[in-house]
Amino acid sequence: MKTLVDRLSAEISTKYVQYLETFMVDFWSEAGFIEFLAGYTLRRDHQLRSFTVKKVDADAGQTDAERELLIIVVFDEIEEQIDLAITDSKFGAN
Numbered sequence: 138m139k140t141l142v143d144r145l146s147a148e149i150s151t152k153y154v155q156y157l158e159t160f161m162v163d164f165w166s167e168a169g170f171i172e173f174l175a176g177y178t179l180r181r182d183h184q185l186r187s188f189t190v191k192k193v194d195a196d197a198g199q200t201d202a203e204r205e206l207l208i209i210v211v212f213d214e215i216e217e218q219i220d221l222a223i224t225d226s227k228f229g230a231n
Contacts, residue, residue: 138164138204145212149219156180156223162190162215170194175215181226190214 146162153160158178164171176187190211197207 141208173211
């Protein structure tokens, strides 16, 4: 799981290299749930944006394929948030 999270994090960092100043994703398991926390700053405003992406029941991903799909969905949501922040910062600059 960590390997996939690291790979997808690196892909986002590369894809958004001109926009992102910092980017991090952390995940942990607590009380039967897995939480994903994402944080990033845009080069344009240096404002930290952090949020809990998803809190999933640990039993939701029982197989490797199910866990991979959950992680991919989480990273899709992270990308959507980054896209929105970039769009908002571009709109605010005009």
